[in-house]
Amino acid sequence: MSINNYKQFFTKEHLMGPNSLKLLDELLVNALEAVAGYTMDLGCGTGITSLFLARETKAEKVFAVDLWVSAADNWRRAQAWNAQDKLIPIHADANDMPFAEGFFQSIVGVDTYHYFGGKPGFFAEKILPLLAPGGTVLLAMPGVKEEGAQYSPLMREWAGEEVEMFHSLPWWKETIGGNVEGISVRGYESARYSEAWQDWFASGHEYGLRDKAFMDRGLWDTLNFVMLEIHKEG
Numbered sequence: 001m002s003i004n005n006y007k008q009f010f011t012k013e014h015l016m017g018p019n020s021l022k023l024l025d026e027l028l029v030n031a032l033e034a035v036a037g038y039t040m041d042l043g044c045g046t047g048i049t050s051l052f053l054a055r056e057t058k059a060e061k062v063f064a065v066d067l068w069v070s071a072a073d074n075w076r077r078a079q080a081w082n083a084q085d086k087l088i089p090i091h092a093d094a095n096d097m098p099f100a101e102g103f104f105q106s107i108v109g110v111d112t113y114h115y116f117g118g119k120p121g122f123f124a125e126k127i128l129p130l131l132a133p134g135g136t137v138l139l140a141m142p143g144v145k146e147e148g149a150q151y152s153p154l155m156r157e158w159a160g161e162e163v164e165m166f167h168s169l170p171w172w173k174e175t176i177g178g179n180v181e182g183i184s185v186r187g188y189e190s191a192r193y194s195e196a197w198q199d200w201f202a203s204g205h206e207y208g209l210r211d212k213a214f215m216d217r218g219l220w221d222t223l224n225f226v227m228l229e230i231h232k233e234g
């Protein structure tokens with residue numbers, strides 16, 4: 001697997017934030033074998049991570065689920081990439097997904113889970129039931145190095161009410177795994193935090209240029225990327 005084969009996707013037409021392919025590549029370093037069978041790319045955006053999962057892992061089918069991006073657009077891209085045998089785009093809300101219990105061997109979400117997953121009980125009620133016994137969930141999301149830092153004036157100026165979505169690694173581990181039987185949660189901070197953001201700025205996306213201005217004013221020291229690997233007992 002070489003991330004260099006995917007450089008054509010490091011563009012403002014494909015990226016929706018910090019380089020999702022590099023973050024996914026990092027998630028897979030220790031979990032490549034765990035991604036297999038029916039796999040969901042939750043909050044897949046333009047589907048570039050779905051393509052990476054389809055091509056670079058043992059996933060049999062990749063269900064590319066997103067709310068803001070239409071299934072029609074992602075199906076067009078799947079066809080253009082010649083990946084229509086493996087990618088199944090679905091328009092759905094993470095709060096109400098149309099899948100059978102135990103359907104997925106793996107569920108992956110890059111730069112998306114913080115939008116909906118921070119509610120108490122969300123993981124146990126909405127995600128865990130869809131996972132087969134022995135299955136794995138891999139998540140990467142922007143967070144804060146220290147809980148509480150999300151409420152700084154600079155964070156509020158940058159993210160407004162969305163500061164509520166940012167949390168520290170210990171907070172996420174506790175919120176997802178705290179009172180849940182039958183799972184193990186491993187977490188770490190991304191080593192590619194800075195690189196992933198630099199690629200986003202370099203894409204020239206107008207949101208990326210705004211983000212860069214805030215990062216340079218001081219957010220580099222506040223933010224991180226929270227990486228989580230959750231296993232369901234077999």
Ligand SMILES: C[S@@+](CC[C@H](N)C(=O)[O-])C[C@H]1O[C@@H](n2cnc3c(N)ncnc32)[C@H](O)[C@@H]1O
Nearest residue numbers: 016020043044045067068093094110111112115
């Ligand atoms: C910043 S984009 C990241 C997209 C992609 N994962 C990536 O990294 O390029 C966040 C994505 O989360 C998705 N999202 C937000 N809320 C969602 C929800 N309730 N259900 C499903 N997807 C959601 C959006 O549709 C959007 O595509």
